[in-house]
Amino acid sequence: MTHSALERLQQDHHQIETLLWVLERQTAAISSGDRPDYALMHQILHYLTYCPDQYHHVFEDLLFERLARRRADMLEVIKGLSGQHETLTALGMELRTLMEAILNDSPVDRADLTYHGREYIAQYREHLEYEESRIFPALSENLTQSDWLELLTQFEWRADPLFTNQANKEYALLEETLHIMGVDPGTLKDSLPQDCPICSGRWR
Numbered sequence: 001m002t003h004s005a006l007e008r009l010q011q012d013h014h015q016i017e018t019l020l021w022v023l024e025r026q027t028a029a030i031s032s033g034d035r036p037d038y039a040l041m042h043q044i045l046h047y048l049t050y051c052p053d054q055y056h057h058v059f060e061d062l063l064f065e066r067l068a069r070r071r072a073d074m075l076e077v078i079k080g081l082s083g084q085h086e087t088l089t090a091l092g093m094e095l096r097t098l099m100e101a102i103l104n105d106s107p108v109d110r111a112d113l114t115y116h117g118r119e120y121i122a123q124y125r126e127h128l129e130y131e132e133s134r135i136f137p138a139l140s141e142n143l144t145q146s147d148w149l150e151l152l153t154q155f156e157w158r159a160d161p162l163f164t165n166q167a168n169k170e171y172a173l174l175e176e177t178l179h180i181m182g183v184d185p186g187t188l189k190d191s192l193p194q195d196c197p198i199c200s201g202r203w204r
Contacts, residue, residue, distance in 0.1 A: 003148050005059075006136060012056045013128050015160075019044050020121050022177065027117035030110050038102045043174040045096035047162055048124075049089055055158060057085045060131075062151045063139055070142040081135065084127050091120045 023044050026036035064078045095116045102108050162171045 003140070005148060005152055006140060009056065009060065010132070010136065012052070013132060015162075016048065016052065016124070017128065018178070019048060019174075020124055022174075022181070023117065024121050027114060027121065030117070031114045037173075037177075038099055040173055040177055042096065042099040042103060043171055045092055045099060047171060047174065049092035049096055051161060053085070053089055055160070059151075059155050061085070062155060063143070064135070066147050066151060067135075067139055067142060070147075071138060074138065077134075081127075081131065084123075088120075088124055088127060091116070091123060095120050 023041060026041050026044075029036040061082055064081060068075045068078045095113075098108050098113055098116065102113075162174065
């Protein structure tokens with residue numbers, strides 16, 4: 001069974017992949033000798049190193065813990081996924097620090113920056129793909145309605161600071177860039193409302 005809460009996580013993944021796509025093109029500009037938009041890259045990394053840890057990963061970890069109770073054979077895999085969340089945050093923070101150095105006119109090796117950018121993007125995509133192909137189906141197959149209801153009531157649902165009808169000012173440049181690309185954050189948000197599935201009446 002597909003649950004609205006699981007669809008919310010899949011929508012989060014789609015949004016993250018959109019940002020990784022933008023980050024990838026900016027990183028490619030570095031390796032080709034062009035000057036990327038470092039302020040834009042910094043906003044992407046600020047979002048990716050903060051927001052998923054505050055919302056997305058918190059709910060995933062609750063689900064993974066419950067899945068481990070239902071599927072003891074997946075315990076080690078699930079522990080590894082939680083560790084990947086921490087690794088991705090650390091890699092993102094390292095890259096974000098390099099962006100801050102550049103914005104403060106400090107020297108940063110372009111080859112080093114390109115390497116860290118590509119590594120971060122590759123590991124993030126690998127993580128998302130594994131969750132989508134292996135873990136999300138297991139959640140759908142093994143968690144009961146009672147599990148979903150209990151975990152949803154434990155989680156504090158909040159509006160996404162970027163993918164809403166009006167993004168927070170700290171992500172203004174990123175929101176503008178997405179609009180130029182033809183990606184409307186508000187439209188993405190409206191395609192699957194990001195409020196609490198229970199409160200909105202979308203629980204199933």
